Amino acid sequence: MYFAFIKYRKIFYIVSFFLSVAAVASIFLFGLKLGIDFTGGSSLELAYKNANEVPSVEIVRQTLSGLDLGEISLQKKGDKGFILKMKNISEENHQEILKRLGGLAELEQGSESFQMIGPIIGQEMKGKTIVVIFLALLAILLYVTLSFRRVTRPVKSYVYGIAGIIALGHDVLVPLGVLAFLGKLQGCEITIPIVVAFLTIFGYSISDSIVVFDRTRENLLKAKDSSFAVTVEKSLNETLARCFNTALTVLLVLFAMFFLGDPSLKYFSLTLIIGISCGVYSSIFLASPLLVTFQQSKTK
Amino acid sequence: MKKRKIYICLIAIFALAVFGVAIVLPEYLNQSIEYINDFQTKTLRAQILEIPHIPVIPFKLGLDLQGGSQLIYDADLQSVEKKEKSEVMQGLRDVIERRINLFGVREPIVRVEEKGERKQLVVELPGIKNAQAIEMIGKTPYLEFKEEKTKEEIDQILERQKNGETITEDFYFRSTNLTGKYLKKAELDFGQTALEPQVALEFNEEGAKIFEDLTSRNVDKRVAIYIDNVLISAPVVREAISGGKAQISGKFTINEAKELVRNLNAGALPVPIKLIYQDIVGPTLGKISLEKSLQAGVYGFLAVALFMILVYRVSGFLASVSLLIYGIILLSLFKLIPVTLTLAGIGGAILSVGMAVDANVLNFERKREELKQGETFLVAVEKSFSRSWPAVRDSHFTALMIALIMFSFGTNFVKGFALALSLGILASLFSALFITRIFLMVFVGTRLEKIKWLWTR
Numbered sequence: 001m002y003f004a005f006i007k008y009r010k011i012f013y014i015v016s017f018f019l020s021v022a023a024v025a026s027i028f029l030f031g032l033k034l035g036i037d038f039t040g041g042s043s044l045e046l047a048y049k050n051a052n053e054v055p056s057v058e059i060v061r062q063t064l065s066g067l068d069l070g071e072i073s074l075q076k077k078g079d080k081g082f083i084l085k086m087k088n089i090s091e092e093n094h095q096e097i098l099k100r101l102g103g104l105a106e107l108e109q110g111s112e113s114f115q116m117i118g119p120i121i122g123q124e125m126k127g128k129t130i131v132v133i134f135l136a137l138l139a140i141l142l143y144v145t146l147s148f149r150r151v152t153r154p155v156k157s158y159v160y161g162i163a164g165i166i167a168l169g170h171d172v173l174v175p176l177g178v179l180a181f182l183g184k185l186q187g188c189e190i191t192i193p194i195v196v197a198f199l200t201i202f203g204y205s206i207s208d209s210i211v212v213f214d215r216t217r218e219n220l221l222k223a224k225d226s227s228f229a230v231t232v233e234k235s236l237n238e239t240l241a242r243c244f245n246t247a248l249t250v251l252l253v254l255f256a257m258f259f260l261g262d263p264s265l266k267y268f269s270l271t272l273i274i275g276i277s278c279g280v281y282s283s284i285f286l287a288s289p290l291l292v293t294f295q296q297s298k299t300k
Numbered sequence: 301m302k303k304r305k306i307y308i309c310l311i312a313i314f315a316l317a318v319f320g321v322a323i324v325l326p327e328y329l330n331q332s333i334e335y336i337n338d339f340q341t342k343t344l345r346a347q348i349l350e351i352p353h354i355p356v357i358p359f360k361l362g363l364d365l366q367g368g369s370q371l372i373y374d375a376d377l378q379s380v381e382k383k384e385k386s387e388v389m390q391g392l393r394d395v396i397e398r399r400i401n402l403f404g405v406r407e408p409i410v411r412v413e414e415k416g417e418r419k420q421l422v423v424e425l426p427g428i429k430n431a432q433a434i435e436m437i438g439k440t441p442y443l444e445f446k447e448e449k450t451k452e453e454i455d456q457i458l459e460r461q462k463n464g465e466t467i468t469e470d471f472y473f474r475s476t477n478l479t480g481k482y483l484k485k486a487e488l489d490f491g492q493t494a495l496e497p498q499v500a501l502e503f504n505e506e507g508a509k510i511f512e513d514l515t516s517r518n519v520d521k522r523v524a525i526y527i528d529n530v531l532i533s534a535p536v537v538r539e540a541i542s543g544g545k546a547q548i549s550g551k552f553t554i555n556e557a558k559e560l561v562r563n564l565n566a567g568a569l570p571v572p573i574k575l576i577y578q579d580i581v582g583p584t585l586g587k588i589s590l591e592k593s594l595q596a597g598v599y600g601f602l603a604v605a606l607f608m609i610l611v612y613r614v615s616g617f618l619a620s621v622s623l624l625i626y627g628i629i630l631l632s633l634f635k636l637i638p639v640t641l642t643l644a645g646i647g648g649a650i651l652s653v654g655m656a657v658d659a660n661v662l663n664f665e666r667k668r669e670e671l672k673q674g675e676t677f678l679v680a681v682e683k684s685f686s687r688s689w690p691a692v693r694d695s696h697f698t699a700l701m702i703a704l705i706m707f708s709f710g711t712n713f714v715k716g717f718a719l720a721l722s723l724g725i726l727a728s729l730f731s732a733l734f735i736t737r738i739f740l741m742v743f744v745g746t747r748l749e750k751i752k753w754l755w756t757r
Contacts, residue, residue, distance in 0.1 A: 045585075091434055091575070110367065110584030118576030120374065124415070128709055136705045143701060147694055193644065196706065196717050200651070203702035207695035211662070214691040242665045249607055249661070250654035253600030257650055261596035262589040265647050272651070 003240070006233045009289035016170050016286050019278075023177025030180040035189035038126050040119035042089045044097060046112045047081035053105035054080055063100050067093055075187060077263075080108065088116055129195050136199055140206050141165060144213075151217050154228045155295045163290040164209040167282035171205040172198060175274040179267070193268040201275030204250070208243060208283040215239045216288065229292045236288050247280040303745075309738045313625065320628035323635055326354040357635045362642035362716065365590045367583025368426040369434060370712075373573040375419050379475050380571060386412075389419050391481055391570045396423060399440055403433040421573065427583070434578075441560065442569040443480035445514065446473035446524040473524045473534075476514055480568020482507025486561045488554075489547065497557040498549040499564070508544025516540035527560070529572065593646040600650050601627065604657060612664045614754045618739040619660040619732070626656055626731035633723055645716035652724025658695065659732030662688040668756040677749040681740050685733070692733070700725050 005012075036043055048054045055063075057074055060082060064072065070087035077083050084097070094114055101107070144161035151157055175198075182188040215235035223231060251273060258269040322329055333351045340347050363370055373396075380388050389412045397410045400423070409424040425433060449457075449472055457471055482503045489500040503511055514523060515537045524534040525548050532548055552560070605623060608616035630649060634641060666684035675683065703725065706718040743749050 091438055091578075095435070108584065110582040112580070112582040113585055114578065114580040116575070116578035118374075118574075121372070121577050125711070132705055132709050135708070136702055139701050139705060140698065143694075143698060192709075192711060192713050196644070196714050199702055199706050200721070203699040204655075207698045210694045210698060211691045214694055218687075218690075238669070239665075242661050245607075245611060245661045245665075246655075246658045249604045249657045250651070252603040252607060253596075253650050253654035256596045256600035256603060257593075257647065259596075260592060260599055261647070261650075262592045262643055264589070265593075265643065268647065 002237055004233065005236050005285065006229045006289055006292055009285075009293065012285035012289060016282065020170055020173050023173040023180075026177040027180045030184040032176070032180050033183040033187070033189045035191035035194075036085065036115065036117050036122070037192045038122050038129075038190070040088060040117050040122035042084075042086050042094070042114070042116040044084045044086075044094065044112075044114045045077060045081060046098070046101060047077070047108040049080075049106040049108045051079045055101075055104045057082075059104065060101065063104060064097060067096060067100075069093065069097075073187070081111070088118060125192065132195075132199065136202050137165065137168075140168070140202065144206070144210065147210075148213065148217060151220060153220075155291060155298070159291065159294050160213050163287045163294065164206050164213070166290060167209050167279075167287035168202060168205045170282045170286060171201055171275050171278040174278045175201070175271045178274055179271065182267075188267050191267075193265065194271055197268045197271035197275065200272060201279060204276055205279035205282065208247075208279050209287040211242065212236060212239050212283055212288050213291075216291070228295050232288050232292050236284060240284065243280055243284055247276055250276055306738060306741045309734075310742060313735055313738060317625050317628055320625070320632040322354050323357065323632040324628055326356045329354055330356070357638070359635060360638045360640045361586075361590070362640045362645070362712070363424060363426060363579070363586075364581050364643050365586045365641060366426055367581050367586040368424065369578070369580040371423040371425075371434065371437070371575060371579075372413075372577035373421040373423070373437075374576045375421060376572045376574065377419060379477075385419065388481070388570050389421070392421060392573065395440060395569055396421060396437055399436055400425065400433055403436065405433055420576075438575065439563055440569050440573075441480065441527050441563045442529070442572045443483060443564065444526045444529075445476050445478040445511075446470065446526060447476055447514065447518050448472060448521045448524075449474050473526075473531075476510075478503075478507065478510045478514055479570050480564070481570035482510065483564060483568050484544075486564035488557055488561050496549055497552045497554045498547045499552070499557055499560055501546045501548065501564070503544035503546075505544070508542070511544055511546065512540055512542045589643055590646075593643060593650070597646065597650045597653070601653055604653060608657060608660070612660075613756065614743075614748070615664050615667070615740065615756065619657060619664070619736050622660075622731045622735035622739060623653070623656060625735055626727050627653065629727045629731070630724055633727065634720075639719060639723070640716070642712060642716035644713040645720040648717040648720030649724055652721055652728060655699065656724060656728030656731065659688075659692045659729060660736055662692050662695075663732065663736070664756070671752060671756060677755075678744045681737070681744070685737055692729070696725055696729055 057076070060074060061072070064084075069089055073085040075083045075085075082101075089097075094116070098107070098112065141158075141161045144164055145158045148157040148160045151160075179188055179190065179194065183190075212235060215238055216232050219231045219235050219238075220228075226234075254269050254273045254276070257265060258273060261269065330353050333353060337347070337350060340349070375389060375392060377385050377388065393410050393412055397408070400408045400410065405425050406427050408426075409422075411422050413420045413422050423437065449470075453474075454472060484502045484504045484507070486502070487500045489498045490496070518537045519539060520536065522534045522536050525532050525546075527548075535549070548560075601623070605620035608619050608623075610616070612619065630652070633639070634645075634649075639645065663684045666688045667680050670680035670683050671677070700722055703718045703722040706714050707722075709715070709718075748754060
């Protein structure tokens with residue numbers, strides 16, 4: 001089996017382009033919903049003991065009216081529980097909510113969770129996220145440039161870094177677009193775990209591209225007479241099985257986490273599933289063909 | 301490598317695995333040890349060799365898995381001089397810790413965290429009955445004495461208010477350095493008339509001196525007593541008071557006075573604090589999270605092992621065995637270091653199971669190429685490891701680098717994830733490059749080596 005990746009590269013570019021455009025459109029259309037990790041606010045989860053005694057959303061709202069809670073977003077969690085999200089509330093109000101909702105039917109002991117995040121912490125997290133993402137990108141570019149510094153022909157070493165980062169951008173945009181869509185559909189929010197998922201995608205996507213680049217580097221030193229396009233294509237074919245197999249093993253555990261793991265890590269694993277699938281696609285169909293495109297545009 | 305050396309390594313790996321199992325699951329081994337010890341005394345009637353028990357090290361579970369609360373308070377240090385800040389924070393820590401201990405919370409953690417200029421107090425309370433403790437921390441009173449501002453200052457403020465400025469500072473009183481920090485004890489007192497409940501305060505030596513200074517410089521002026529930034533009373537000072545005793549006579553009911561006394565005695569805050577973060581997880585919720593995550597981990601591991609065996613045959617089976625040893629090493633590291641396990645940490649560890657086989661996959665794919673080119677088994681194994689090394693190094697290094705950058709994020713979730721992932725990456729390198737390799741080398745020169753379909757698809 002030998003795939004002519006380079007010959008059809010325009011098709012892959014178009015696919016990636018459309019995926020990215022769709023993702024950007026989704027982000028602009030639906031907007032990204034930031035979780036209370038970043039905006040500040042409170043989130044309360046509780047569950048009732050018996051599924052048939054669970055009060056309706058309207059009754060819960062009525063029961064809580066009169067308390068100084070601001071605007072409440074009320075979601076069902078499973079068939080027994082609720083998730084309430086509101087502004088920053090005091091400990092007294094937190095206890096009052098529990099008392100009032102506990103008065104409707106018996107609550108499941110120990111199943112409660114409450115989070116209150118002040119606006120200062122939210123701001124701090126926003127700032128940190130930006131710094132960390134920037135640092136990660138910088139570190140990736142530097143590392144790729146450094147480790148490919150001996151390979152300056154026919155493209156300069158930083159071109160590998162740039163191709164890797166373009167592929168990375170694609171791998172981040174697509175899941176971000178899906179999250180924006182899910183935000184509209186199911187109220188999915190961008191939280192710290194999601195940011196962590198994206199940082200992991202950074203690492204995975206780039207290391208995936210690097211493995212292919214690495215083979216290109218090796219083959220360039222070995223076969224000096226064949227053209228750059230041929231060498232890149234050969235390297236792609238040689239690393240294809242590895243890329244798919246590694247991605248599959250990671251996806252297997254991610255699916256286990258998505259279906260069997262804790263619900264609070266559901267969007268985290270979903271983000272990773274989409275990001276890593278894109279990562280395989282982009283490191284094969286985008287990053288390496290881009291090297292050839294860069295090289296040819298230069299020689300023209 | 302010589303055959304003998306390989307066998308020595310194999311024994312070392314086996315010993316490592318047994319050691320790991322002993323650390324991860326000591327309960328089962330201790331049961332067997334007890335059985336053997338029993339057997340000796342009962343059947344042989346002599347204790348030939350008494351095997352000692354393996355010490356049980358429990359996993360350290362984070363608050364999100366065992367249930368508990370994390371609270372972060374922001375301390376207002378505006379009125380504190382720079383060099384005294386850390387001392388004041390220590391005082392604050394002590395007061396809060398005493399409060400929590402009153403409620404018998406098991407193993408509370410109270411620590412000061414510096415965020416640049418701002419200082420925060422992080423309180424972690426494992427277990428269930430925290431609502432009361434949290435409420436009590438919130439009720440820790442902040443006691444402060446203030447003195448009058450000069451006429452000019454007051455005029456100035458009033459002037460500024462007329463000009464439409466919003467004034468946030470106190471109009472008539474200025475803070476002094478006499479706060480609840482110097483309080484020795486508080487008592488309920490009914491004054492001379494025996495009608496109005498009062499709170500009698502007694503300062504420590506240092507506080508008594510400050511109080512004397514304060515009263516002597518404010519003779520015939522008012523000194524205001526604030527609790528939680530609310531003016532309680534502002535008596536006029538008749539003469540300097542030495543000995544460090546003062547009364548607060550607000551219009552208290554007896555119950556209010558009693559509660560204030562109790563709260564002041566439990567500790568008054570040296571500076572005001574504000575709750576800025578609160579995270580409470582119920583213990584049942586935590587337990588379910590833990591069970592589900594472990595289940596996901598086990599099934600994830602089985603799926604990966606099955607996949608590796610299907611694709612890489614015997615090599616894949618050997619890789620799965622080394623993946624199992626990798627899991628044991630990782631879990632023992634968690635216990636030995638010890639790493640506080642959080643949901644995020646387990647997530648990172650599970651993810652690293654998927655990534656751990658990456659180095660194996662890289663090597664096996666290389667080996668397949670070399671075998672195809674007609675290399676012998678030994679050469680193919682040797683070459684596959686040396687040739688795939690740059691790719692293994694680069695891909696693992698980038699992942700590790702990102703994990704380290706994540707670490708600088710600082711929140712518990714991210715730290716737990718990054719730590720588990722980095723440990724996972726390191727342990728996986730060891731398992732793929734050393735353990736799997738030794739396993740493969742065992743088969744060099746055996747009859748099995750010649751049967752190619754056993755080793756690759």
